[in-house]
Amino acid sequence: MHDLSRRKLLSLAAMAPLAGSLAAASRPGAVEDTPAMDRKRIQHKNFPNVPLINHEGKQVNFYDDLIKGKVVTINFFYAKCDEICPLVSANLAKVQKLLGDQVGKNMFMYSISLKPEEDNVDVIRAYRNSWHAGPGWSFFTGKPSDIESIRRGIGFSYPDPAIDKDKTQHIGNVRYGNEPLMLWAACPGVAHAPWIAESFTWMMHPELNRVQKS
Amino acid sequence: MYFNVFGEKVSRKRYKEMQNAAKNRRELIAAGLSGRRELMKLGLLTAGGMLIAKDGLSSRAYGQQAIPPSGSNQLCLPGNQAASPRTRAFIEPLPRMPITAATPLSSLNPAPTICPNTTGGEVRAACHQAPELNPTMFPFPPPRVYQMHQRAFKGSHSPDLPMQTLWGFDDGTHGPISPGPTYQANYGIPQMTRNVNALPPLPEVGGFGMPSVSTHLHNAHNPSESDGNPCDFYGIGNFADQYYPNVLAGFSSTNPPNGDINESLSTLWYHDHRVDFTSQNTYKGLLGFYCLFNEFDTGNEETGFRLPSFPEFDIPLAFADKVYDEHGNLQFDLFTLDGIIGDKFLVNGQIQPFLQVEPRRYRFRLLDTGPSRFYSYFLTDLNNLNAVNQFWVIANDGNLLPNPVEVSTVRIGPAERVDVIVDFSQFAGKTIYLENRLLQINGQGPVIPQGFTAGIPGDTAASQVECNTGLDASGAPIAILSDILPAGKGNLLLQFQVSGTRVADNSVDPRSNPSFYQLPSTNTPPRIIRTFKFDRLNGQWSVNGQFMDCNDFRFTVSQNSSEQWILTNLTGDWTHPIHIHLEEHQILTRNGLPPTLAIERSRKDVVEVHPNERVQLFFRFRDWVGKYPIHCHNVVHEDHAMMALWHIVANGGDNISVP
Numbered sequence: 064m065h066d067l068s069r070r071k072l073l074s075l076a077a078m079a080p081l082a083g084s085l086a087a088a089s090r091p092g093a094v095e096d097t098p099a100m101d102r103k104r105i106q107h108k109n110f111p112n113v114p115l116i117n118h119e120g121k122q123v124n125f126y127d128d129l130i131k132g133k134v135v136t137i138n139f140f141y142a143k144c145d146e147i148c149p150l151v152s153a154n155l156a157k158v159q160k161l162l163g164d165q166v167g168k169n170m171f172m173y174s175i176s177l178k179p180e181e182d183n184v185d186v187i188r189a190y191r192n193s194w195h196a197g198p199g200w201s202f203f204t205g206k207p208s209d210i211e212s213i214r215r216g217i218g219f220s221y222p223d224p225a226i227d228k229d230k231t232q233h234i235g236n237v238r239y240g241n242e243p244l245m246l247w248a249a250c251p252g253v254a255h256a257p258w259i260a261e262s263f264t265w266m267m268h269p270e271l272n273r274v275q276k277s
Numbered sequence: 278m279y280f281n282v283f284g285e286k287v288s289r290k291r292y293k294e295m296q297n298a299a300k301n302r303r304e305l306i307a308a309g310l311s312g313r314r315e316l317m318k319l320g321l322l323t324a325g326g327m328l329i330a331k332d333g334l335s336s337r338a339y340g341q342q343a344i345p346p347s348g349s350n351q352l353c354l355p356g357n358q359a360a361s362p363r364t365r366a367f368i369e370p371l372p373r374m375p376i377t378a379a380t381p382l383s384s385l386n387p388a389p390t391i392c393p394n395t396t397g398g399e400v401r402a403a404c405h406q407a408p409e410l411n412p413t414m415f416p417f418p419p420p421r422v423y424q425m426h427q428r429a430f431k432g433s434h435s436p437d438l439p440m441q442t443l444w445g446f447d448d449g450t451h452g453p454i455s456p457g458p459t460y461q462a463n464y465g466i467p468q469m470t471r472n473v474n475a476l477p478p479l480p481e482v483g484g485f486g487m488p489s490v491s492t493h494l495h496n497a498h499n500p501s502e503s504d505g506n507p508c509d510f511y512g513i514g515n516f517a518d519q520y521y522p523n524v525l526a527g528f529s530s531t532n533p534p535n536g537d538i539n540e541s542l543s544t545l546w547y548h549d550h551r552v553d554f555t556s557q558n559t560y561k562g563l564l565g566f567y568c569l570f571n572e573f574d575t576g577n578e579e580t581g582f583r584l585p586s587f588p589e590f591d592i593p594l595a596f597a598d599k600v601y602d603e604h605g606n607l608q609f610d611l612f613t614l615d616g617i618i619g620d621k622f623l624v625n626g627q628i629q630p631f632l633q634v635e636p637r638r639y640r641f642r643l644l645d646t647g648p649s650r651f652y653s654y655f656l657t658d659l660n661n662l663n664a665v666n667q668f669w670v671i672a673n674d675g676n677l678l679p680n681p682v683e684v685s686t687v688r689i690g691p692a693e694r695v696d697v698i699v700d701f702s703q704f705a706g707k708t709i710y711l712e713n714r715l716l717q718i719n720g721q722g723p724v725i726p727q728g729f730t731a732g733i734p735g736d737t738a739a740s741q742v743e744c745n746t747g748l749d750a751s752g753a754p755i756a757i758l759s760d761i762l763p764a765g766k767g768n769l770l771l772q773f774q775v776s777g778t779r780v781a782d783n784s785v786d787p788r789s790n791p792s793f794y795q796l797p798s799t800n801t802p803p804r805i806i807r808t809f810k811f812d813r814l815n816g817q818w819s820v821n822g823q824f825m826d827c828n829d830f831r832f833t834v835s836q837n838s839s840e841q842w843i844l845t846n847l848t849g850d851w852t853h854p855i856h857i858h859l860e861e862h863q864i865l866t867r868n869g870l871p872p873t874l875a876i877e878r879s880r881k882d883v884v885e886v887h888p889n890e891r892v893q894l895f896f897r898f899r900d901w902v903g904k905y906p907i908h909c910h911n912v913v914h915e916d917h918a919m920m921a922l923w924h925i926v927a928n929g930g931d932n933i934s935v936p
Contacts, residue, residue, distance in 0.1 A: 269489060277830070
């Protein structure tokens with residue numbers, strides 16, 4: 064700071080309009096975002112309101128119908144995937160059993176196809192049936208570009224574009240969260256089912272205490 | 278066809294934005310500002326000059342086109358990431374955290390109990406081991422008692438950003454602050470903290486953060502129930518009494534009755550460790566320092582090792598990098614699996630502060646609070662960029678080295694600490710900067726990704742050259758040849774304004790090569806050698822192919838035994854700072870060879886495991902029993918299951934060599 068005269072600082076301020084993007088940055092008197100604004104920001108940044116088609120052939124909008132106001136889990140699969148997907152799907156079937164009728168009532172599970180061009184409604188319905196998925200666990204297909212925007216929106220991509228394109232290496236995590244409370248986390252889809260189920264319950268009961276006895 | 282700085286295709290619109298940004302910058306330079314150096318001083322080229330141009334809201338700045346944010350104002354930003362608003366640099370003094378104020382025992386309601394007072398709202402896994410083991414050495418209640426409330430408060434990291442809700446620690450005297458107040462603790466004086474969750478309920482929290490906590494004291498030789506384990510957490514209105522014995526390792530095992538003086542710890546820190554939510558909660562402010570003194574490291578430069586006096590000349594510095602939205606509100610990317618890189622650099626909760634110092638020796642305790650950034654610290658004189666300015670590292674991860682090590686730079690990753698001595702007498706009357714010159718553009722760690730080259734071959738667009746490499750004073754592009762940026766081209770973190778007046782300095786001169794603690798022997802044969810492979814399987818962070826589960830103890834260590842642990846990084850381009858609770862380790866080998874860095878011949882509690890590296894560690898697990906974790910301290914990885922729980926039992930450790 065010693066090196067800067069007040070004049071220089073002023074001349075710099077006068078120049079600000081020249082640098083349009085810089086001028087916009089300076090916001091003296093700006094105020095804190097409200098939780099409502101935070102929620103909107105997350106919605107716009109992470110949850111595109113694109114159409115999807117569920118395993119019953121019904122069209123829904125991702126944010127409005129699936130996310131808004133709900134406790135949800137989101138993961139990706141494709142029917143012909145023979146490595147990670149069956150492991151995750153079998154595991155989620157166990158998780159659903161553990162959570163019982165909370166799924167479909169207090170929380171919703173979503174599995175979205177990464178290869179919608181192969182996985183039409185009949186395919187995802189058959190896939191869903193093969194895991195004996197109960198009510199509240201829905202499977203979706205849709206337009207590839209829409210699904211891609213969901214995948215990127217929830218951060219299930221690799222920093223290396225080459226790996227990111229390889230669907231056999233797709234992200235096996237399960238995103239879980241409570242939309243109105245802006246509570247979001249993720250866990251590996253092949254983690255132990257009881258632990259995944261416990262993690263999901265925090266979204267419905269964030270006040271829970273816990274100790275682990277040795 | 279158009280490309281961004283990573284050689285990725287971008288839209289025509291995006292390319293035009295990049296060019297406009299570059300044009301803006303050229304106009305600024307043409308309008309009379311002599312060059313980058315000056316822009317940087319003003320904080321105009323942002324908080325860190327050219328590095329900023331490549332940073333963004335998260336690792337997703339690289340390789341991903343996120344949904345374009347509104348109001349992005351970065352000069353040349355790849356990947357359509359949001360960037361923080363402008364903040365002025367070096368106009369605010371460095372915040373100095375107050376010493377944690379003790380609490381009268383009578384003010385604790387309900388009164389503390391040795392076993393958890395569950396009906397009174399306490400959440401603790403077990404009865405206190407220490408007073409049960411030795412009530413004379415560890416009385417209950419202990420002589421020093423603290424009560425810390427985790428609370429929300431209105432604060433700001435810069436006068437150019439609005440007041441906003443942050444989280445901090447309130448000792449009842451200084452109000453909630455972040456970093457929290459600094460504990461001044463002493464070996465031989467046990468203490469207890471009642472950590473009370475007084476955070477606001479959801480959804481008032483807003484944006485990110487989970488009002489559910491477990492406060493870990495990082496690197497303390499603490500019994501498990503007071504460790505602040507990620508699997509023991511509690512909601513609003515509950516508390517945990519955490520007993521800190523302040524006792525040397527070995528006191529009830531190898532070196533009775535007082536423990537091994539060569540296991541003395543100096544610089545510890547406390548932070549939230551709530552499983553799956555640590556990154557959000559620490560980013561929001563739940564952390565602070567814990568400085569532990571003894572008869573050698575006394576805090577008084579006229580006694581013991583004569584290290585600069587605390588707290589006047591011995592200053593803890595907590596480094597953090599963060600991102601703000603266009604309104605200046607702190608932002609956290611809830612939707613990344615990789616790591617978060619900020620474009621604003623904070624020291625002790627202030628963006629780019631200054632510190633007025635006297636021309637004498639200071640001890641700084643440098644802590645990288647993460648979430649995901651690594652630092653290579655240099656002392657930079659912007660008026661003499663060719664000068665190599667030396668300083669001394671005296672402690673690694675808060676553990677004093679056998680002797681000071683003279684360096685021109687030192688590198689740390691998330692959760693690592695180094696204590697350094699800087700002799701400002703050589704800079705009397707000058708302005709000197711603490712600069713991070715390590716290039717890191719995403720959560721992977723300081724590795725230049727493939728495709729990141731100085732300029733795009735065959736493309737001479739000035740915007741790309743500028744964005745990619747920055748310009749020197751004459752406007753010529755600077756090529757990036759390593760992950761260390763040229764002096765003055767990194768992130769200026771802290772400005773030292775050195776007064777010209779000579780002053781007294783009774784602290785030890787590191788040039789005289791004083792001796793501190795000797796390294797404890799690693800000759801004890803290990804009871805078992807265990808191997809841990811850190812990997813990424815379908816985007817899932819794993820330890821030996823498995824994932825964090827609080828209900829799963831992966832292996833059992835025999836109390837008071839020695840073990841060797843081999844940590845292997847199979848994740849290609851990623852660097853993982855691995856932390857193990859309870860006792861420090863010593864690095865025996867990296868890829869089969871003893872550590873070459875002098876400061877790695879030390880005791881540590883975090884080890885950077887670099888790509889394709891195999892690190893062999895020596896451990897002792899003494900004195901206490903119970904559960905502890907091993908985890909990656911890139912807290913985004915940690916929160917996505919790169920952690921394993923293990924425990925220590927009195928008899929009968931197992932023989933699982935690949936847990």
